[in-house]
Amino acid sequence: MWAACKVKVHDYLATTSITLRQCLRLGATMAKSKFEYVRDFEADDTCLAHCWVVVRLDGRNFHRFAEKHSFAKPNDSRALHLMTKCAQTVMEELEDIVIAYGQSDEYSFVFKRKTNWFKRRAR
Structure with missing residues (x-):
């Protein structure tokens, strides 16, 4: 079971490092934060105008x-x-x-x- 899990983790790391290398080669611009995308899910929470x-x-x-x-x-x-x-x-x-x-x-x-x-x- 550990060997199978180890292979999956290794495959994931290999895929991740390839993606990272590709980004570095392409000169991709970095976001302000790696969690910046979360703002897209925020609901508008502005209070109504002219209300207390x-x-x-x-x-x-x-x-x-x-x-x-x-x-x-x-x-x-x-x-x-x-x-x-x-x-x-x-x-x-x-x-x-x-x-x-x-x-x-x-x-x-x-x-x-x-x-x-x-x-x-x-x-």
Whole structure:
């Protein structure tokens, strides 16, 4: 079984090296990335024009962060102040944000209808 498998691998490598040699001889141009072709499979994920864009940021491992800093449950004033300050900083940096709303360990940011941030891409 190993011998048969070894032959198949050897044949594949031989074919691959021939193809590589041919490309080098022809002076083929290299792509920016060997995975550049994946972009052809991407769906258009642009948000509709003149519609509100809402970005929701959800906390990651917030319970561990809360335990490490001994936050009182359910609402520690230090945690609320920290999240509010972070949201204020985001709003100062991104002038297209109209309003921010926080609940639990997440914040939602509402962008202007005519915003063009990130080319209105959803992802």
